[in-house]
Amino acid sequence: MTSTALTTSAPGAPPGAPSGADATPHRRHRGLGALGRLRVVALGLLGLLTVAALWEAYKALAPEDGVLIGETRVLPRTTDLAMPHVWDMVRRLFEPTTSIAEEALWQTVAAAALVSLGIAAVGWVVGTTVGLLLAVAMARVRVVEWGLLPWIVLSQTVPLIAFAPIVRSWGSRIEIGSWEWPPWLSVAVIASYLAFFPVAVGALRGLQSHSAIHADLMRAYAAGWWATLLRVRIPSAVPYLLPALRLGAASAVVGTVVAEVSTGYLDGIGRLLVSYAGQASGDPAKAWAPIFGAIALGLVAGAVVTLIGVLLRPYRRGEAP
Amino acid sequence: MTQPSDNAAATPVGAAATPVGAPAATGTAVPAVRVSGVTKTFGTRAGVVHALSDVDLTLAPGEFAALIGPSGCGKSTLMRVIADLESATSGTVEVFGKAAATARADQDYGIAFQQAGLLPWRTVAANVALPLELHGLGRGERKARVAELLEMVGLSDFAGHHPDQLSGGMQQRVAIARSLAEQPRLLLMDEPFGALDEMTRERMQAELARICAETGAAVVFVTHSIPEAVFLADRVVVMSPRPGRITGEVVTGIGRDVPRDDALREDRDFFAKVTEVREALHGTPVTGSGREAR
Numbered sequence: 001m002t003s004t005a006l007t008t009s010a011p012g013a014p015p016g017a018p019s020g021a022d023a024t025p026h027r028r029h030r031g032l033g034a035l036g037r038l039r040v041v042a043l044g045l046l047g048l049l050t051v052a053a054l055w056e057a058y059k060a061l062a063p064e065d066g067v068l069i070g071e072t073r074v075l076p077r078t079t080d081l082a083m084p085h086v087w088d089m090v091r092r093l094f095e096p097t098t099s100i101a102e103e104a105l106w107q108t109v110a111a112a113a114l115v116s117l118g119i120a121a122v123g124w125v126v127g128t129t130v131g132l133l134l135a136v137a138m139a140r141v142r143v144v145e146w147g148l149l150p151w152i153v154l155s156q157t158v159p160l161i162a163f164a165p166i167v168r169s170w171g172s173r174i175e176i177g178s179w180e181w182p183p184w185l186s187v188a189v190i191a192s193y194l195a196f197f198p199v200a201v202g203a204l205r206g207l208q209s210h211s212a213i214h215a216d217l218m219r220a221y222a223a224g225w226w227a228t229l230l231r232v233r234i235p236s237a238v239p240y241l242l243p244a245l246r247l248g249a250a251s252a253v254v255g256t257v258v259a260e261v262s263t264g265y266l267d268g269i270g271r272l273l274v275s276y277a278g279q280a281s282g283d284p285a286k287a288w289a290p291i292f293g294a295i296a297l298g299l300v301a302g303a304v305v306t307l308i309g310v311l312l313r314p315y316r317r318g319e320a321p
Numbered sequence: 322m323t324q325p326s327d328n329a330a331a332t333p334v335g336a337a338a339t340p341v342g343a344p345a346a347t348g349t350a351v352p353a354v355r356v357s358g359v360t361k362t363f364g365t366r367a368g369v370v371h372a373l374s375d376v377d378l379t380l381a382p383g384e385f386a387a388l389i390g391p392s393g394c395g396k397s398t399l400m401r402v403i404a405d406l407e408s409a410t411s412g413t414v415e416v417f418g419k420a421a422a423t424a425r426a427d428q429d430y431g432i433a434f435q436q437a438g439l440l441p442w443r444t445v446a447a448n449v450a451l452p453l454e455l456h457g458l459g460r461g462e463r464k465a466r467v468a469e470l471l472e473m474v475g476l477s478d479f480a481g482h483h484p485d486q487l488s489g490g491m492q493q494r495v496a497i498a499r500s501l502a503e504q505p506r507l508l509l510m511d512e513p514f515g516a517l518d519e520m521t522r523e524r525m526q527a528e529l530a531r532i533c534a535e536t537g538a539a540v541v542f543v544t545h546s547i548p549e550a551v552f553l554a555d556r557v558v559v560m561s562p563r564p565g566r567i568t569g570e571v572v573t574g575i576g577r578d579v580p581r582d583d584a585l586r587e588d589r590d591f592f593a594k595v596t597e598v599r600e601a602l603h604g605t606p607v608t609g610s611g612r613e614a615r
Contacts, residue, residue, distance in 0.1 A: 213438035216406050220432045222425055223455050231451070235442050315442045317485050 052086045059083050084285040092285035093292075105286065109272060109293040116256050116268040117297055119184050123191025124252035124301070128245065130192065131199025138200075139207040139233070140225065149204075156197050160255065164190055164262035187259040187268070194255035195248040202244025206237025238315035245308065249301035257294055269293050351418040353507050353539035354380035354403055359412030361398055361565075371564030372398040376412070378558065378567065382506060383577075385533060385540045387550035387557045389598065395565020396543045397511050403541060404432055404509050416507060428456065430507040431500035431538075435515045437492035439484040445495050446471065446480040452502045470498040473532060490521035497529065501536060508533070508540045514549065523586075526552055530581030547602070551594045552581060559601040569601035 059078045066082075067075035076082050084092075093106040101108075134152065138145035167186045174181040210232050218228040260270025272290035280287040309316070361373035373395045380386050388396040401407040402414055405421040416424035424430065439448045446467050453463045471477045474494040484492055493513055500508060513529075514522045530553055533540055544550050550557045551573050559569040573594050575585070585591055 211438070213434050213436055214440065216401075216434070217432070217438055218455075219406055220404055220425065220430075221452050221455050222428065227455060231455070232440065235440070238442075317441045317483055 055083065055086055059085070081281065081284050084288065088285045089288045089292075092283075093289055105289050109269065109289045112267065112269040112272050112290070113293040113297050115184075116253075116260065116270065117300060119188050119260075119268065120191055120249075120252045120256040120297070120301065122185075122188040123256060124195050124249055125192075126188065127192035127195025127197075127252060128199050128248055131196040131244075131248065132203050134196070134200040135203035135207055136229070138204050139229075145204070152197060152200055155193070160190065160194070160258050161262045164259050167259075168263040183263065183265055184267075186263050187256055187265050190259035190263070191252045191255035194251040198244045198247035198251060199241075202240050202247070203237055206240030206244075207233045209240060210236040235315050238312050242305065242309045242312070242316070246302060246305045249305050250298060253294070253298050253301050257297075269297065350382050352379045352415070353382045353384065353417060354378065354541065355413075355415040355418075356399070356403065357413050359399075359402060359409045359414060361395070361402060361407065362410045373402070373409070374564035374566045376565070376567055380507075380539055380541065383537050383539050385542065385553060385555045387542045387544055387554035388560060389544055389547065389550045389557055389602065390560030390565075391562055391602075392545070393565070394560040394562040396560050398565065399560075400509050400511050400541055400543050404430060428452075428503050429505060430509050431503065431505035432509045433493075433496045433500040433511070433513045435512040437484070437489075437496040439492055439495055439499075441484050443483075444480065445476060445482050445484070445487070448484065448495055449499045449502060452499065456503070466502065470501060473501070473535070474498045474528070488521075490517050490525060493517060493525060494528070497532070501532065501538075504536065506538055508538045508542075510540065511543045512545065513542075515545070522549070523583075527581050529553065534577060547595050547598050548586070551575075551591060551598060552585065557594075557598050557601075559598065561602075561604075568604070571598050571601055 058075075062075060062078050064078055066073045066077040080088070093109075094104050097103050097105045097108040134148065138148055164186075167189055168183070171181040171183075171186040171189070207229075214232045214236070215228070218232055223231070256268065257270045257273065259265070260268040261274055265271065269290050273294065276283075276287045276290055356376055356378040359373055359376045360371070363370045363372055376395075376399060378386070378399070388399060390396050398407060402409050403416065403421060405414075405425040408421075414421040416429050419427065419429070439445075440451065443451070449467045449470050450463050453466060458466070467480070468477070471480055474497060476491060476494055476498070479487065479491065484495070487495070493516075497513065500510070514525050517525060526549060533553075540553075542550070542553060551571075554573055555575075555577070557571040557573060558567055559571065560566065561568045571594060575591070575594075579585065
């Protein structure tokens with residue numbers, strides 16, 4: 001029996017799963033072994049080294065003034081000002097932030113990145129919650145979907161820098177009792193405004209993805225809409241939800257950084273990006289430190305969603321491993 | 322929103338012992354299914370499609386009827402109308418004397434489809450438990466009933482497995498166990514073995530026949546396989562397309578007490594009935610080769 005279990009195709013395989021057609025033993029779904037994990041780490045490091053090598057190779061081989069076609073520069077200059085050496089950028093991280101500071105540059109960047117991470121997390125949670133509620137509402141009532149979805153799409157065409165100052169000025173007028181609207185909340189609201197969109201769209205698609213047979217089955221059981229939502233629609237939305245959450249997390253990070261800049265918030269990594277870029281003529285390697293910080297921020301956000309994916313693994317059976 | 326908590330009371334689940342033996346298929350009993358003058362039309366972009374046209378069908382309690390016909394003859398639609406998954410355009414459908422919608426709300430039937438339709442994130446046991454859970458059966462009773470059902474389909478060892486770890490035939494057995502969860506007196510099955518290979522299919526047929534004998538449920542069984550229909554059914558209902566209607570009936574005359582095994586498949590009477598159904602399907606006597614070749 002087990003041999004047929006491994007080879008015969010399974011007609012009841014979950015939808016949208018190309019590899020799910022075959023009843024594969026579930027060990028394959030259970031992630032990688034120690035060796036496989038090591039390989040992933042090695043490949044990641046190799047990728048990092050490759051980027052660094054390409055950077056240095058271009059810097060060494062390309063002309064000082066970059067590559068021009070006619071008047072247009074298609075590849076950047078290779079001067080130390082435009083492209084500092086990789087080792088200069090890394091070394092700068094461990095030098096004091098300013099000539100009078102005690103703190104190393106990486107510590108300053110890390111502290112700012114942590115503040116931004118906290119704000120992005122709040123924005124992501126708020127955005128995800130709003131996105132999920134909108135998706136459920138749209139899945140519940142057709143008219144809501146027709147009426148709301150175009151606005152949701154339209155909402156994302158408004159340029160962030162246009163409404164960021166508005167959010168800040170509205171926020172600064174909000175005062176409930178002794179509680180005042182803190183500036184970071186404006187940033188979080190803007191981040192959530194970017195984060196809710198992929199979640200709303202992805203979750204809606206996921207909630208509509210359950211197979212017709214499951215819908216028939218629940219109808220045959222005389223199960224109500226909420227019972228169907230809970231037992232069939234939400235679980236089958238998970239494979240759509242995870243990429244949406246990932247996109248939402250990335251959007252929240254980008255939104256946080258941009259909103260920090262455009263609302264003039266001082267404690268996050270957004271301000272470091274701007275002010276260090278301003279010092280680039282005198283200290284070109286320093287400008288790259290907050291960029292690395294922002295990248296690390298994105299990686300942490302992505303890792304959190306991956307962790308959520310691991311927790312939701314039972315609902316991702318049949319997905320490509 | 323319309324969580325039918327009261328249904329649990331209406332359906333005695335897992336309480337009574339499984340009825341064993343031949344069902345009382347007398348004329349006086351309320352029919353398990355009574356379909357009269359049912360027409361079903363679908364409006365499509367290309368125009369109106371007559372899926373069913375003036376269909377009459379009565380099924381006694383405990384009777385096994387196979388619906389057979391080419392694709393598009395409306396056999397699945399007829400089953401879905403009985404299940405109240407579709408509503409008839411005109412005509413009446415009664416299940417145990419009740420309107421189809423009421424019968425659905427009261428959980429008077431169990432249902433299985435061509436695809437097992439198991440929830441991939443649930444274990445085998447949790448899949449079988451789904452209808453019991455939805456209708457508010459307690460955890461302990463649920464567990465006992467699931468164990469009993471898995472025993473019946475021979476999958477006790479696989480209770481903790483997930484559907485993607487099972488073969489197609491095993492998945493279908495889980496689906497059948499699920500359809501029997503609430504001891505329905507009527508089973509609706511839409512080509513449940515259609516996606517299985519021939520060998521698995523024959524084994525499953527024998528198993529289904531045994532289970533039906535054990536439970537005494539009436540069955541509406543949609544199939545496009547003539548031998549399958551004759552092997553399983555008391556009565557084979559032949560349908561034809563455009564518009565979908567019933568064009569003939571063949572009573573197999575194979576009693577409930579006759580064991581559905583490989584000996585039956587080799588039986589002369591079995592072949593005669595297969596031929597009879599084939600003739601009814603084609604509308605003309607099949608002469609020569611078919612019969613002679615045997």
